[in-house]
Amino acid sequence: MSTAEGSVLPLETKRTLLSLLRTVILCMIIGAAVSSRLFAVVRYESIIHEFDPWFNFRATKVLTKDGYYRFWNWFDPTAWYPLGRAAGGTVFPGLMVTSGTLYNILHFFNLPVNIRDICVMLAPLFSGFTALAAYAFTTTMKDESAGLLAALFVGIAPGYISRSVAGSYDNEAIAIFLLLFTFYLWVRAVKDGSVLFGVLTALFYFYMVAAWGGYVFITNMIPLHAFVLLLMGRYSTRLYVAYSSFYVIGTLGSMQIPFVGFQPVRTSEHMAALGVFGLLQLVALTELMRSYVSSQQFKLLVRSFVALVAVLAFGALVALTYGGYIAPWTGRFYSLWDTGYAKKHIPIIASVSEHQPPAWPAYFMDLQSLIVFFPVGVFFLFKQLRDEHVFVIIYAVMGSYFSGVMVRLMLTLTPCVCVCAAIAVSTLVDTYVAPNPAPAAAPSAAAKKGKGAKAPAEPAPDAAPRRVPRIASLASRALVVLSLLVMLLMFVMHCTYTTSSAYSSPSVVLASTRPDGSMMMIDDFREAYYWLHENTARDAKVMSWWDYGYQIAGFADRTTLVDNNTWNNTHIATVGRAMATTEEKAYPILRKHDVDYILIIFGGLIGYSGDDLNKFLWMIRISQGIWPEEINEGKFFTANGEYRVDDHATPTMRDSLMYKMSYHRFNELFAGGPSMDRVRGSQGPSSSPELSTLDEVFTSQNWLVRIYQVKKEDPLARRLARAHAFEQGQRQKQAEFATHGSVVR
Secondary structure: OOHHHHHOOOHHHHHHHHHHHHHHHHHHHHHHHHHOOOHHHHHOOOOOOOOHHHHHHHHHHHHHHHOHHHHHOOOEOOOOOOOOEOHHHOOOOHHHHHHHHHHHHHHHOOOOOOHHHHHHHHHHHHHHHHHHHHHHHHHHHOOHHHHHHHHHHHHHOHHHHOOOOOOOOOOHHHHHHHHHHHHHHHHHHHHHOOHHHHHHHHHHHHHHHHHOOOHHHHHHHHHHHHHHHHHOOOOOHHHHHHHHHHHHHHHHHHOOOOOOOOHHHHEHHHHHHHHHHHHHHHHHHHHHHHHHOOOHHHHHHHHHHHHHHHHHHHHHHHHHHHHOOOEOOOHHHHHHHOOOHHHHHOHHHHOOHHHOOOOHHHHHHHHOOHHHHHHHHHHHHHHHOOHHHHHHHHHHHHHHHHHHHOHHHHHHHHHHHHHHHHHHHHHHHHHHHOOOOOOOOOOOHHHHOOOOOOOOOOOOOOOOOOOOOOOOOHHHHHHHHHHHHHHHHHHHHHHHHHHHHOOOOOOOOEEEEOOOOOEEEEOHHHHHHHHHHHHOOOOOEEEOOHHHHHHHHHHHOOEEOOOOOOOOHHHHHHHHHHHHOEHHHHHHHHHHOOOOEEEEEOOOOOOOOOOHHHHHHHHHHHHHHHOOOOOOHHHHOOOOOOOOOOOOOOHHHHHEHHHHHHHOOHHHHHOOOOOEEOOOOEEOOOOOOOOOOEEEEEEOOOOOEEEEEEOOOOHHHHHHHHHHHHHHHHHHHHHHHHHHHHHHO
């Protein structure tokens, strides 16, 4: 053996070194994904963020303290007073069960980790799992190099980080991993025709159903993929085995979740999956008959029978829906197809900021340069168009549409963008870096139909090697590669900056910059919640807008009238009605519901735009839907259609309870002169409103949170009773005087 030959590593050694290198790179990507989500913990502290995570945290504590059985039957009397809430049966328990299981495992090994720390770090932990799922999914589409790029992209993309930073203890913390890994198992099941992967798809689908209401996206994506393959003439036993095993086991598993129950067979959102399952059985019957019968007339008869059965099944579905046996589409799903539906018919859905359509800059903020590579990757998938490629293309189309309807669904689009962008970048690198790239072989007819095809025969040893021309000169190739590196570097820098500045601040602690550039922490929310916890009775009832219900229950441990579950529109409208009416009309509502304290958010002093006066119009619209004869949105606007808060505001606006509570004593901060509202960018009232049925008991340091106590006895009624008693006394004295005078005379 020559020296040159001796220096060449054996093939097995090369494969081992490449596998080791990929493993090291994957570990580094996972480390980057986890560490990029720790800005909030490093900068602030280990704390639960936002609003919904606080209920999830309370529920997890109930599960770890009382056990799984008590959790399933947990009734929370402190929520939705006086109704209460059967919390255990009205939640997706996957998040809580995951944290509780980790907690029990760690304590089994005598690792005394606090349940709060597990909840805070759960999202970063699962972001590492999501990177692994992206690697496996993209490797199935192309190769390992594209998989590594996809893992890197999804690990640091702001579109995913926005809901998975440390402390973001919401369902999406684990749901995106389950979404992507379920899709990976599905394409493997279709590619291999494996019952094993079909069953695994069903099991992870069951986990997804337990974790997030967005499981309906999977419920319709997989049937849509199967249906499109049928339309393309790509039916195969692989597809039949994969879908049948997935649907049967997945549906039975999903029905074990109490909150889901019989919805998979009783609601319109799940009927597409059932319809495709039945259609596949008919197509399989047709293929079976074709294999045994060669008569063209009989084939035509069988196809006609299949078409007739499909039409009759569709008619039965329509009839059952019309008869009420199958529930129609809910308002949340109608709002995905008609962007104006929620605003017209369900204002409580439209009032949520994450349900609004995104602005175009949101795509560049959350995806940056990936949005450029995204369509390129879809184009490369079209060039080969294997069965699994069809799935990604459908995912790209549906994800793009839904993200344009609702900004929250940017979360479901991000994994697809990362996969397609990774395929694009990997293909470009392979094309322009390889010294003598070989053209990709065109897929055979069998491959186009989704059927297995034999590998192309190896060229004969004595055959002359085919010369492949270079794509571009060395300088051009270097320019392309350098451009890719610059774009990827800019992407990494953008992700780091966006994560640090925009997505790592807990909603209960606000960061502001002083004129000298130093950082100032605004901790008014926790200050107010701590005051409630320490200075009110344990059974005190607190009324606020539904945004803050979970935080009041989590921080202050006090009973609330409404919270972020929003399951009872009338109860929420009652709170809006009390806020939008006059003080005299609101007081009977407060006393009827045993309200002890009212908490409002007012950002007029520090410029906090998310305060209750900016949300006031939604309170008016929601209550107007229940009491249109009493609440009229038009009366809160001036003749010019302006929403004003100064002295030119309408009498209805100035007399509303929300307006009075917001600006009560506000002028004192301006030495009694005209006040200035920094949020609305206008003057406030020239004189502060007075309150007769409420007493101000707490205002936070920056006037962000204000708490009022409801007087137990109506002072207005007391004054009227005194006036009435005085009048009766005067009349009695006059009568006695008249009688006495007549006797004297």
